[in-house]
Amino acid sequence: DAKTTQPNSMESNEEEPVHLPCNHSTISGTDYIHWYRQLPSQGPEYVIHGLTSNVNNRMASLAIAEDRKSSTLILHRATLRDAAVYYCILRDRSGYSTLTFGKGTMLLVSP
Amino acid sequence: GAGVSQTPSNKVTEKGKYVELRCDPISGHTALYWYRQSLGQGPEFLIYFQGTGAADDSGLPNDRFFAVRPEGSVSTLKIQRTERGDSAVYLCASSFRTGSSSGANVLTFGAGSRLTVL
Numbered sequence: 660d661a662k663t664t665q666p667n668s669m670e671s672n673e674e675e676p677v678h679l680p681c682n683h684s685t686i687s688g689t690d691y692i693h694w695y696r697q698l699p700s701q702g703p704e705y706v707i708h709g710l711t712s713n714v715n716n717r718m719a720s721l722a723i724a725e726d727r728k729s730s731t732l733i734l735h736r737a738t739l740r741d742a743a744v745y746y747c748i749l750r751d752r753s754g755y756s757t758l759t760f761g762k763g764t765m766l767l768v769s770p
Numbered sequence: 771g772a773g774v775s776q777t778p779s780n781k782v783t784e785k786g787k788y789v790e791l792r793c794d795p796i797s798g799h800t801a802l803y804w805y806r807q808s809l810g811q812g813p814e815f816l817i818y819f820q821g822t823g824a825a826d827d828s829g830l831p832n833d834r835f836f837a838v839r840p841e842g843s844v845s846t847l848k849i850q851r852t853e854r855g856d857s858a859v860y861l862c863a864s865s866f867r868t869g870s871s872s873g874a875n876v877l878t879f880g881a882g883s884r885l886t887v888l
Contacts (some may be wrong), residue, residue, distance in 0.1 A: 691874055702774075702861050702879030703813065710874075746812060754867075754875055757803060757826065760812030 663747045668765040671737045679732040681747030689752040696743040742768045774880035782886045791847040791883045795864030805861040852887045859884050
């Protein structure tokens with residue numbers, strides 16, 4: 660799987676938007692961009708994924724650059740419950756590869 | 771069940787002992803994955819099953835680690851002659867089938883089994 664680069668940590672205030680960046684300059688044309696997050700003492704949970712177009716769901720939005728070499732996970736209004744480690748992961752469209760996690764971005768949310 | 775169930779949630783053992791960790795995936799999920807997570811690190815892939823067979827076991831660190839899924843549902847991760855370095859949280863995940871353009875498939879993780887080797 661192609662490598663992703665994320666900041667080690669970010670801080671936000673409650674009820675403010677959060678933009679979590681991810682660089683994946685070696686992405687291939689068949690790679691999906693997946694985002695998972697891991698709350699303290701829990702297993703990772705799925706957040707969102709996309710291929711080329713921007714995506715929205717009830718948890719977040721995913722903005723994908725036109726050249727697909729970077730993406731941004733957007734939390735529209737951060738809550739204390741959003742404090743977690745966020746992982747940006749590339750996965751080949753075939754699905755034969757597994758998810759390869761990096762260290763992710765630790766998001767700290769202040770009241 | 772509604773989610774991926776892992777037992778035990780915590781296991782403390784002594785160096786050299788044998789340990790089994792169990793994973794009960796979501797009903798209908800044919801793919802099952804095992805990961806290991808050390809403190810401050812992201813989850814590290816160990817093995818995944820498609821049905822009963824191990825489709826990729828390239829992440830198993832050595833021959834002390836073995837996993838089975840005899841009926842294509844519940845899986846057991848077995849660790850022989852445990853060492854202190856095996857201490858970690860062992861995570862299990864499941865998803866619908868792999869392959870055939872399933873790269874968009876979502877993995878659902880359990881809460882993990884925390885293994886401590888004294």
